Amino acid sequence: MIKKILKWTGIVLGSVILLLCLAYFYVSHNIGQRMEKKYTFAPESLDVSQDQALLSRGKHLVAIKGCTDCHGTDLSGKVLVEDGALGRLVAANLTKGQGGLPANYTTTDWVKALRHGVDKNGQALLFMPSHETTLLSAQDMAAIIAYCQSVEPVNKPLPAIEVGPVVKVMAYLDKMPLFPVEKIDHGKPMVTQVDTVEGVAMGKYLAVACSGCHGNNLKGGDPVAPGYPPVPNITQAGHVGKWTQAQFIQTLRTGKTPEGKQLSNDNMPWKMTAQYTDKELASIYKYCQSIQ
Numbered sequence: 377m378i379k380k381i382l383k384w385t386g387i388v389l390g391s392v393i394l395l396l397c398l399a400y401f402y403v404s405h406n407i408g409q410r411m412e413k414k415y416t417f418a419p420e421s422l423d424v425s426q427d428q429a430l431l432s433r434g435k436h437l438v439a440i441k442g443c444t445d446c447h448g449t450d451l452s453g454k455v456l457v458e459d460g461a462l463g464r465l466v467a468a469n470l471t472k473g474q475g476g477l478p479a480n481y482t483t484t485d486w487v488k489a490l491r492h493g494v495d496k497n498g499q500a501l502l503f504m505p506s507h508e509t510t511l512l513s514a515q516d517m518a519a520i521i522a523y524c525q526s527v528e529p530v531n532k533p534l535p536a537i538e539v540g541p542v543v544k545v546m547a548y549l550d551k552m553p554l555f556p557v558e559k560i561d562h563g564k565p566m567v568t569q570v571d572t573v574e575g576v577a578m579g580k581y582l583a584v585a586c587s588g589c590h591g592n593n594l595k596g597g598d599p600v601a602p603g604y605p606p607v608p609n610i611t612q613a614g615h616v617g618k619w620t621q622a623q624f625i626q627t628l629r630t631g632k633t634p635e636g637k638q639l640s641n642d643n644m645p646w647k648m649t650a651q652y653t654d655k656e657l658a659s660i661y662k663y664c665q666s667i668q
């Protein structure tokens with residue numbers, strides 16, 4: 377009797393493991409094909425003049441859009457994560473130094489990356505939030521490109537990206553934005569210039585940088601990755617609804633909420649939000665408050 381039960385348990389367990397292996401093999405193959413896929417888009421350029429106003433606007437944008445969080449303050453790139461389950465995620469060296477962008481990386485290539493989410497060869501950029509940068513106005517995108525092209529070259533060769541099993545499965549289930557290229561409406565024309573008056577419209581434009589974690593409607597949700605806290609609702613319905621504009625600005629500058637909670641920069645990038653101007657934060661506040 378016992379022998380029979382053991383035998384059947386063995387068969388059932390064995391079949392489950394076999395099925396899981398087949399499922400993983402399928403997922404892995406699917407992700408591999410999406411990584412290899414080549415996209416073509418009509419080449420586009422932007423007028424990227426190196427004038428001082430554009431460069432300083434670019435520098436500000438690179439800080440508030442989180443480019444420096446991932447690519448480093450000097451834009452020389454870095455290994456973001458390295459672990460057996462997640463793999464190795466590497467943000468590229470964006471300078472012209474060794475290991476950086478090739479000498480023939482043109483403004484058109486920059487636009488391809490920021491607007492369409494693909495590299496020079498047309499292959500998907502992994503984890504690079506191009507689904508957010510694609511919403512930049514042409515003017516802001518030009519400012520970012522001008523600034524990035526102007527930084528000092530840094531020699532820093534980086535290891536290649538390796539997508540680990542957990543990331544493959546999460547990307548397959550659409551729980552992680554591994555392929556921003558797939559999320560972009562590529563036919564949508566770029567907005568030339570955006571509202572620069574403090575208010576809801578400007579806030580909505582800027583809050584694209586929050587939506588990756590807080591969700592498109594800013595109502596929060598599940599943790600962005602295993603091991604992170606749930607993401608709070610930052611509309612009227614959440615704590616933010618009870619805060620004054622000054623308290624909101626104070627929170628995004630110091631990471632300390634009016635309820636006395638110190639937010640960790642690893643979970644909520646307040647060192648990035650600290651760099652927004654008062655006008656920008658006031659606009660984001662107004663936008664958050666406008667969402668029922």
Ligand code: HEC
Nearest residue numbers: 441442443446466467468489495496500501502503504505
């Ligand atoms: C969440 C982290 C993250 C943020 C934020 C981020 N990047 Fe990236 N970026 C990456 C990663 C990772 C790659 C490498 C993608 C690859 O090689 O598949 C990358 C690649 C790039 C590339 C393509 C380089 C190439 O080899 O073609 C450019 C250009 C770029 N980023 C510019 C920017 C700019 C400008 C910003 C800010 C507006 C920015 N990135 C914000 C993670 C990030």
Ligand code: HEC
Nearest residue numbers: 585586589605606607608610615633639640643644645649
């Ligand atoms: C990388 C993901 C990420 C991004 C990007 C991000 N947040 Fe957060 N934010 C979080 C997480 C996670 C928390 C909760 C942290 C905790 O509980 O410790 C949080 C907390 C907050 C809080 C505190 C809310 C409360 O109820 O106490 C505010 C306000 C906030 N974020 C605003 C913003 C704004 C505005 C932006 C864009 C300019 C932004 N966040 C961008 C992940 C993010």
